[in-house]
Amino acid sequence: xxxxxxxxxxxxxxxxxxxxxxxxxxxxxANPGQFLHVKCTKGPHPLLRRPFSIAGAHREEGTADIIYxxxxxxxxxxxxxxxxxxxxxxxxxxxxxxxxLPGTLPLIVGGGVGVAPLLFLAxxxxxAGLVGRAFLGFSTAREAFGKEIFETCGFSVELTTDDGTHxxxxxxxxxxxxYLKSEKKVKAIVYACGPRMLLLKVKEIAVSFxxxxxxxxxxxxxxxxxxxxxxxxxSAKGGYKKVCWDxxxxxxxxxxxx
Amino acid sequence: MVDLSVKIAGICxxxxxxxxxxxxxxxxxxxxMFDVNELGAVVTKGITLLPKxxxxxxxxxxxxxxxxxxxxxxxxxxxxxxxxxxxYLKTLQxxxxxxxxxETVEEYRRITQCLSPxxxxxxxxxxxxCPNVEKGGMAFGRHPDSAYEVVRAVKEQSPFPxxxxxxxxxxxxxxIALAVEEAGADAxxxxxxILGMAVDVExxxxxxxxxxxxLSGPAVKPIALRMVxxxxxxxxxxxxxxxxxxxxxxxxxxxxxxxxxVAVGSAIFSDPVAPLKIIRGLExxxxxxxxxxxxxxxxxxxxNAAEF
Numbered sequence: 001x002x003x004x005x006x007x008x009x010x011x012x013x014x015x016x017x018x019x020x021x022x023x024x025x026x027x028x029x030a031n032p033g034q035f036l037h038v039k040c041t042k043g044p045h046p047l048l049r050r051p052f053s054i055a056g057a058h059r060e061e062g063t064a065d066i067i068y069x070x071x072x073x074x075x076x077x078x079x080x081x082x083x084x085x086x087x088x089x090x091x092x093x094x095x096x097x098x099x100x101l102p103g104t105l106p107l108i109v110g111g112g113v114g115v116a117p118l119l120f121l122a123x124x125x126x127x128a129g130l131v132g133r134a135f136l137g138f139s140t141a142r143e144a145f146g147k148e149i150f151e152t153c154g155f156s157v158e159l160t161t162d163d164g165t166h167x168x169x170x171x172x173x174x175x176x177x178x179y180l181k182s183e184k185k186v187k188a189i190v191y192a193c194g195p196r197m198l199l200l201k202v203k204e205i206a207v208s209f210x211x212x213x214x215x216x217x218x219x220x221x222x223x224x225x226x227x228x229x230x231x232x233x234x235s236a237k238g239g240y241k242k243v244c245w246d247x248x249x250x251x252x253x254x255x256x257x258x
Numbered sequence: 259m260v261d262l263s264v265k266i267a268g269i270c271x272x273x274x275x276x277x278x279x280x281x282x283x284x285x286x287x288x289x290x291m292f293d294v295n296e297l298g299a300v301v302t303k304g305i306t307l308l309p310k311x312x313x314x315x316x317x318x319x320x321x322x323x324x325x326x327x328x329x330x331x332x333x334x335x336x337x338x339x340x341x342x343x344x345x346y347l348k349t350l351q352x353x354x355x356x357x358x359x360x361e362t363v364e365e366y367r368r369i370t371q372c373l374s375p376x377x378x379x380x381x382x383x384x385x386x387x388c389p390n391v392e393k394g395g396m397a398f399g400r401h402p403d404s405a406y407e408v409v410r411a412v413k414e415q416s417p418f419p420x421x422x423x424x425x426x427x428x429x430x431x432x433x434i435a436l437a438v439e440e441a442g443a444d445a446x447x448x449x450x451x452i453l454g455m456a457v458d459v460e461x462x463x464x465x466x467x468x469x470x471x472x473l474s475g476p477a478v479k480p481i482a483l484r485m486v487x488x489x490x491x492x493x494x495x496x497x498x499x500x501x502x503x504x505x506x507x508x509x510x511x512x513x514x515x516x517x518x519x520v521a522v523g524s525a526i527f528s529d530p531v532a533p534l535k536i537i538r539g540l541e542x543x544x545x546x547x548x549x550x551x552x553x554x555x556x557x558x559x560x561x562n563a564a565e566f
Contacts, residue, residue, distance in 0.1 A: 001291060001530060001531065039528065039529070044475075044476050045322075045476070047320055047323070047324065047325050047475050047476075047528055048318070049528065088529070219315060219316070220319070221318070222281075222318055222325075222527045223281070223283070223287070223527050224527075225287050225288070225290070225291070225530075227284075227287035227288060228280065228283065228327075228527065229283075229303075229329050229332045230317050230327060231315070232312060232313075232314070234314070234315075238311070239311045240311060240312060240315075240332065
């Protein structure tokens with residue numbers, strides 16, 4: 001738990017914000033897929049912290065980014081914070097994305113604000129000399145973000161929107177499926193984050209093509225450190241796993257997405 | 259120098275601030291964040307005889323000034339607890355109170371038997387108040403007779419002091435408190451969560467699969483405080499107060515209302531070191547009020563109420 005100064009907090013797309021924090025520990029130790037558990041106010045209301053996946057870590061500057069979508073009270077309060085203000089954060093927390101073996105093609109599938117942790121992942125993959133493809137989906141053009149960052153990391157990017165206002169009309173999972181159909185011999189690994197339907201579809205595709213997929217899950221969280229058992233996801237082996245502690249990234253076969 | 263120590267059910271606490279069962283896991287999780295030995299006592303998550311998988315998600319829902327939970331007592335069972343959690347817990351320098359729950363009186367009895375050989379348990383907290391399970395839990399705590407029966411059974415088997423954790427979802431909590439005192443409880447702790455619910459307006463159905471869930475947080479504090487006040491007058495055994503304690507001021511209110519010790523629950527999710535801040539705040543408060551012993555404050559509001 002530490003106090004982190006806000007360096008910037010700006011809109012990057014409709015209702016999507018990028019918040020940069022001065023947080024050496026996060027900048028140095030974070031892995032893609034891990035999250036920060038953020039207290040949005042000083043007082044007891046809203047009661048719970050908000051988990052945000054880390055969208056970037058800048059070791060030299062000692063800063064880290066989160067990208068969030070304004071959906072409710074907590075994120076609305078957060079969006080009004082100004083540089084210089086201080087946020088109480090816990091993290092980096094959770095288990096992130098494992099990097100692929102050399103010679104494996106990373107395929108990234110992101111939906112909406114779920115693209116955030118995948119930006120960090122693309123940067124780390126790039127550092128490790130791995131590039132691949134990114135299939136990104138947004139509900140509409142004005143909510144799209146992140147394309148250039150993937151491109152800077154050497155990824156080829158294809159976009160979809162639900163309403164066809166940007167890129168292809170449809171879902172990024174369709175692009176993934178088309179790609180895998182056309183490139184039958186490729187040895188790929190899939191990394192996905194986004195709405196539940198997207199994760200479900202990615203899991204189906206991964207199973208049918210026999211490839212490994214890692215999914216980053218979202219759930220309401222209490223403690224953020226595996227103590228309260230509040231953020232449960234059904235385990236494929238029976239019982240539940242904790243999204244905050246066992247995840248938020250799971251191999252698709254480990255969990256049952258419903 | 260203020261003496262923060264208190265004695266409850268034969269256990270000496272170096273300060274009156276404990277953590278509430280279910281919010282602090284098995285202490286190991288939080289030991290990575292701060293020195294849990296600074297707490298007055300640690301209270302574990304509820305343990306059942308057999309492992310329990312808990313309720314399907316969602317399990318949490320935030321409300322105005324509160325938190326609804328429907329975790330459903332997920333826990334590794336008493337054997338798993340002894341194997342995986344006790345080795346760490348027994349290294350703690352502060353009292354460890356193990357919370358136990360069952361579906362039948364016989365289960366409570368058997369869990370107690372399983373735990374009896376563990377040297378180092380300071381007390382058992384008998385959960386007769388969990389609102390999130392199909393059988394047992396709160397069902398026992400809603401009636402004086404069944405509350406008596408469970409506590410009696412545990413008390414007969416237990417080499418440790420026994421604390422009964424009471425449910426607020428009753429018409430008169432004093433009746434239950436009296437029944438468990440009669441059954442031999444060494445202390446009572448209250449309140450467990452208050453039954454509530456939330457409706458998902460998009461899906462047009464209850465948020466939780468079990469429909470009702472347990473409300474905690476600042477929203478329940480006035481109710482918890484009232485119940486502590488009532489129970490303090492009704493029984494002679496010590497009262498451990500909890501329900502929406504977020505600051506030292508909340509803790510002082512509970513102590514003045516009759517709590518010999520307090521427990522911090524939901525506040526830990528907001529601020530993991532809230533209990534430590536509360537301990538420091540209590541010390542300052544007592545010093546400002548020229549109290550040398552925090553225990554002298556217990557129940558003072560009752561005496562002073564007469565002066566209105």
